Amino acid sequence: MPSGQQRRGQGQRGQQERDTWDVVVLGGGPAGENAADYAVRGTDRTAVIVESELVGGECSYWACMPSKALLRSVQVAEVARGLPGLAGRLSKRGLDVGAVLGRRDTFTSHLDDSGQVRWANGAGIDVLRGTARLAGPRTVEVTDAEGSTRTVTAREAVVLATGTRATVPDVPGLAEALPWTSRDVTNLHQVPKRVVVLGGGVVACEAATWLLGLGVEELTLVERGDHLLGRAEPFAGELVREALEARGARVLLGREVTRVTRESPRDKGIGHIAGGPVTVHLGRRGSVTADEVVVATGRTPNTADLGLEAVGLADAVAGNRGYVPVDDRLQVQGVTGQWLYAVGDVNGRALLTHMGKYQGRIAGAVIAARARGERAVGREYRDVASARAVPSVTFTSPEVASVGLTEAAARDAGVDVETVEYDLAAVAGASLLRDDYTGRAKLVVDRATDLLVGATFVGEGSAELLHSATVAIVGKVTLADLWHAVPSYPTVSEVWLRLLETRRTAS
Numbered sequence: 001m002p003s004g005q006q007r008r009g010q011g012q013r014g015q016q017e018r019d020t021w022d023v024v025v026l027g028g029g030p031a032g033e034n035a036a037d038y039a040v041r042g043t044d045r046t047a048v049i050v051e052s053e054l055v056g057g058e059c060s061y062w063a064c065m066p067s068k069a070l071l072r073s074v075q076v077a078e079v080a081r082g083l084p085g086l087a088g089r090l091s092k093r094g095l096d097v098g099a100v101l102g103r104r105d106t107f108t109s110h111l112d113d114s115g116q117v118r119w120a121n122g123a124g125i126d127v128l129r130g131t132a133r134l135a136g137p138r139t140v141e142v143t144d145a146e147g148s149t150r151t152v153t154a155r156e157a158v159v160l161a162t163g164t165r166a167t168v169p170d171v172p173g174l175a176e177a178l179p180w181t182s183r184d185v186t187n188l189h190q191v192p193k194r195v196v197v198l199g200g201g202v203v204a205c206e207a208a209t210w211l212l213g214l215g216v217e218e219l220t221l222v223e224r225g226d227h228l229l230g231r232a233e234p235f236a237g238e239l240v241r242e243a244l245e246a247r248g249a250r251v252l253l254g255r256e257v258t259r260v261t262r263e264s265p266r267d268k269g270i271g272h273i274a275g276g277p278v279t280v281h282l283g284r285r286g287s288v289t290a291d292e293v294v295v296a297t298g299r300t301p302n303t304a305d306l307g308l309e310a311v312g313l314a315d316a317v318a319g320n321r322g323y324v325p326v327d328d329r330l331q332v333q334g335v336t337g338q339w340l341y342a343v344g345d346v347n348g349r350a351l352l353t354h355m356g357k358y359q360g361r362i363a364g365a366v367i368a369a370r371a372r373g374e375r376a377v378g379r380e381y382r383d384v385a386s387a388r389a390v391p392s393v394t395f396t397s398p399e400v401a402s403v404g405l406t407e408a409a410a411r412d413a414g415v416d417v418e419t420v421e422y423d424l425a426a427v428a429g430a431s432l433l434r435d436d437y438t439g440r441a442k443l444v445v446d447r448a449t450d451l452l453v454g455a456t457f458v459g460e461g462s463a464e465l466l467h468s469a470t471v472a473i474v475g476k477v478t479l480a481d482l483w484h485a486v487p488s489y490p491t492v493s494e495v496w497l498r499l500l501e502t503r504r505t506a507s
């Protein structure tokens with residue numbers, strides 16, 4: 001048996017000639033990387049990741065990392081402006097945009113994935129460059145940039161981890177106007193003076209926050225629904241709307257874009273203003289003209305050219321909004337032989353990096369167990385979190401952190417719902433963070449069991465608070481027991497005590 005070091009060396013030398021691996025992963029984003037790692041970790045089994053762009057996926061280069069790098073500078077500056085002793089010392093000229101974009105670029109490794117490839121090789125995983133599609137059971141075709149195609153096979157498992165891309169709605173003139181998508185707005189090189197953001201979900205609200213912070217002078221956000229952040233508790237969207245408006249944004253809710261027109265559209269590369277002024281028409285409700293339009297209206301799974309018909313999956317995927325249907329072991333439903341899995345965004349369960357990585361860990365563990373001849377039946381081999389305990393943080397100002405079910409979702413699920421809310425600004429530890437603190441917390445409780453089924457915290461410091469609620473939900477801690485989990489003073493966590501006190505007073 002070769003040592004790990006020998007095996008890694010052989011893997012790197014042999015991967016161009018080799019055509020069979022134990023595990024073949026399509027897509028090298030965070031979900032695919034974790035599935036490959038957990039499938040072979042500590043063994044001599046072989047795995048390959050087939051990647052058409054950059055190993056590390058959307059998250060590393062065009063999503064989580066650049067957006068959070070931009071938002072950090074914007075948020076720190078905003079907090080400082082609200083603190084006596086600091087506010088007056090800050091330059092009136094605002095942020096040093098070049099330096100902020102430079103820091104962003106260090107977090108995306110200047111769109112160079114060699115560090116991620118080194119990690120993969122070090123973990124015993126080969127990397128093949130090219131676009132992959134299924135050609136039959138355990139068989140994958142890979143087409144490289146020059147157009148040559150080779151066929152690779154998997155002895156044990158194939159994992160689909162091809163993620164999603166930005167949806168550009170079918171609005172007349174929109175595609176022709178060359179709108180910015182999440183890739184451009186996270187990798188912006190120019191700050192347009194006037195921007196229209198289409199959509200009011202997580203991408204739109206975060207992008208509006210950093211665009212305003214970087215100096216956009218006129219920002220209009222157009223959402224077709226009645227709320228921002230439509231999947232969160234309604235008060236979260238309200239607080240974010242108020243905050244965006246306080247910074248000068250115009251938020252238009254319940255508006256439908258009917259047409260988009262642009263003078264001389266020209267593709268100048270990612271993050272560059274793509275032509276002359278662009279006008280977004282809102283039917284009889286007027287129009288808005290800006291220097292750039294950002295489309296943030298949701299995601300489309302990368303399944304259209306994945307060869308699903310070769311394994312009889314085309315109809316099942318089409319009937320699942322284009323997402324690959326999986327069971328709780330992340331095994332693709334409708335395919336026999338226990339060889340096909342799908343993890344991360346592409347299965348549509350929870351479009352978040354941490355959830356994709358969690359699913360990757362589970363799928364990898366199932367593959368490894370089955371390779372050992374085991375049945376993979378225990379709890380460690382099941383995705384138990386995606387249904388009822390998905391944590392998510394929207395890094396707006398104020399932050400929105402939530403886990404589990406909203407009140408509406410809990411009622412729809414038939415839970416005997418009890419709720420309790422508290423003004424986070426009235427918590428000493430929160431009010432210390434900034435003088436203009438705004439926030440609110442809400443718990444959704446199953447009255448029948450005294451268990452928490454959902455929690456939402458809006459306000460500075462919520463992001464790091466969230467895990468306490470996730471632990472309470474997953475660990476099935478009753479609210480009676482939470483009374484004895486004493487939060488430190490003065491911290492934002494003290495909101496737990498206030499929520500429990502409020503509940504006691506009400507009952």
Ligand SMILES: Cc1cc2nc3c(=O)[nH]c(=O)nc-3n(C[C@H](O)[C@H](O)[C@H](O)COP(=O)(O)OP(=O)(O)OC[C@H]3O[C@@H](n4cnc5c(N)ncnc54)[C@H](O)[C@@H]3O)c2cc1C
Nearest residue numbers: 027029030031052057058063064132163344345351352353
């Ligand atoms: C602007 C923005 C900000 C976000 N911020 C956060 C955040 O803060 N926190 C969070 O948890 N989530 C965030 N998300 C969501 C997060 O980016 C995704 O949930 C995550 O990237 C999904 O990981 P994945 O591995 O499933 O897919 P991806 O990261 O999309 O990776 C899929 C990979 O597959 C490759 N691929 C696709 N098709 C093929 C093919 N046929 N052959 C070979 N390779 C292929 C792609 O090139 C890509 O590298 C954000 C999303 C956006 C758009």
Ligand SMILES: NC(=O)c1ccc[n+]([C@@H]2O[C@H](COP(=O)([O-])OP(=O)(O)OC[C@H]3O[C@@H](n4cnc5c(N)ncnc54)[C@H](O)[C@@H]3O)[C@@H](O)[C@H]2O)c1
Nearest residue numbers: 169199200201202203204223224225296297298351393394
């Ligand atoms: N911080 C984070 O964790 C983070 C950040 C960004 C994205 N994400 C993930 O990425 C996913 C996708 O985010 P998203 O914001 O692109 O999608 P989304 O589904 O969350 O929001 C899209 C919004 O666009 C609106 N919309 C759709 N078509 C429209 C139209 N024609 N005109 C106006 N509005 C329209 C929808 O009503 C919805 O409110 C999120 O659900 C989240 O899971 C996470």
